[in-house]
Amino acid sequence: MKIEFKKAPQTPKELEVEFNSVKIVGTFCKISQSLVKIDAKLIGNTDIDCCRCGITDNIELDEKLDFLLSDRIIKNDESEDLVIEIENGLIDFDEIIQGELEAIKSDYHICEQCSQNNDDFEKEF
Template sequence: MKIEFKKVPQTPKTLEAELNSVKIEGTFCKMSQSLVKIDAKLIGNTNIDCCRCGTIDNIEVNEKLDFLLSDGIFKNDDCEDLVIEIEDGLIDFDEIIQSELEAIKSDYHICEQCSKDNDDFEKEF
């Protein structure tokens, strides 16, 4: 789902988009001329590699998303919120889902089999 930055309403609008088996649900609204607030949850299942043995495991995703989108470069150093800069004036929620999934996949995940194995080991693949 895509929406132009300038068409985002001032009042919270329902957000629902799905990519593969993961969906984003929540609200979004314009905070100022160049900022949009996203308040949503990322829900679904995704495949992830075990960092120890390399097997693929399916995990449940249930992440709270609370951030701002900026139309162009964001210049406020006092803001404590996470800000994602949008370059082309088009908000792509599928791209946001994909980006959040890649962030989850980049974390270290250990499968159930490896979590039971307490031995220290080093494997080469």
């Protein structure tokens, strides 16, 4: 789902977008002329690889998402929220889901079998 940045509502609007069995559920609204706030949850299932043995495992997602979208470059931002700069004046919620999934997949995950195995393994430094 895509929406023009300038058409984002001033009052919180319900949001439910699904992409590949993962969805964002929550609200979004414009909080200033150049900022849109998203307050939502990332819900669903995704496949991840164990960083130790490489086996693919399916995990359930229930991640809280609180961030701001901006159509401008942000400098010296004093906000504690993550600010994502968008391009072309379009908010693409599918792209946001893809980005969040890639961030989760890039983290180190250890499968249940490897977490129970206390054998030494080679570490790279």
